[in-house]
Amino acid sequence: MGIVTMVTLAVLLSYGLVSREAEVQGDGRRYKEAYFAAEAGLAEGREAMRIRVGAERRYTFAFADMQQVNEPGLNGGIRPFFEVLPGPGAPGSWNSLAINPADLAPAERQSPSGEDYAAFPLQENVRYRVFVRDDEDDTDDGLTDTNGQVWLIAVGEVVGRAGSRPTRAVIQTLISNENAPAVTSPGNEMTGGGPANTYSETGPGPTILTPVMTLNSGS
Template structure:
C-alpha cells in the first residue's frame, strides 16, 4: 500500500506540472499575440500619420508652385516663355527621364536631390509656441526634419511642341514625402491643371481717357471730377 500511494502521488505531481506548463504556454502565447496586435496597431497609426504629412507637404508644394508659375508668367498670355526658360531644369532622374512632354523642376530645393524641406525646430519658434497656455515652458519639443517636397511643371500636350503653349494651360505636380529611417519613405502626389487668367490690357496714353490734362493730373480746365479739398489730412 505505501508503494502504491507513492506512485499515485508522483503521478498527481506529474499531471499538475503538465497543467502548469500548459497554463504558462497559453499565457505566453496570449502575451505574444497581444504584443503583435499592439505593434501592428501602432504601425498602422504611424503610417496614417505619415500619409497625412506627405499629403499636406504635397499640397503646400503645389500652392507654392502655383504662385511661382504666376510670378514667372508676368503679363504673358501663354506659358511658352516659362517652359523655355526652364529647359535647363528638365528632370533626368530614373522613372521620369525621357517623358514627353518633359518634366521640369519648378522649385529646385537646396537639399540633396533638389528636395525642399519643411523643417521645424525649437530655435525657429517663438517663446509662446514653446509654452502651454498658462505660460509654462515645455520640457521638450519634437523636431520635424523628415518632411520634404518637390514641384514640377510640364506642358499639357496641346500641340506638337512641349515648349510652345497654345491654350494657356500647364500641369503642375507636387510630390510630398516623409522620410522613414526604418523603411521606405511615405509619398503623396498631387497635381493641378493651371490656366492663365491674364486678360489682354489696352492702355491709353496717360490718363486722358479719364479727363486729365496733358500733365497727367486733374489740375486743369478739363477736370471732370475735381477733388474735395474742404478737409485735408496731412501725415504727422
C-alpha cells in the same frame, strides 16, 4: 507546462496585434504629414509659376527658363517634367519643411498658459518637390504651351528610419495664368449702355434711348 505555453502564445499574439495596429496608425500619421507637405509645395509652386510667367498667357518661355528633370520615372516621354522649386543642394534635391526653433515667436513655443514646451516636432524628416509639365494641347513636343494650361505636380515625403521606406503623397492640379487684367464694366456698358440703364441706338436718324430690362429682387 501547457498553461505556460498557452499564456506565452497569448502574449505573443497580443504583442503582434498591438504592433500591427501601431504600424497602421504610424503610416496614417506619416501620410497626413506627406499630404500637408505636398499641399504646401503646391501653393508655393503655384505662386512661383505666377511670378515667373508675369502677364503672359502662355507657359512656353517659362519652360525654357526651368531645368528639365532627367531622373528614373521622370525622364523622357512626350511631355517632360520641369523643376519648379529646385532644392538648395544638387539638382534633384528636396525642399525641407524642417522647423528652426529660433525662427518661432515666443508664443509659438509656449502653451496657452505661457509654459515653455519641453520639446515639439521639428519636421526634420518632412520634405517636398514641385514639378510642372504641359498638358495635352495642340502640340505634342511638351515644350510649347498653346492653351495657357499646364499640370502642376507636388510630391510630399516623410523619410522614415534608416532602411525603411518613405511615405509619399502626390497632388496635381491644372493651372492657368490669370495675371493679365480683365476689362469689365457694370451693366451693359460694353454694348453702348450707360449708368442710366439705357442703350444708345445711333444711326442716320435721331438717337433713341431704349430702357434696358432689369431684374429686381423681391422683398
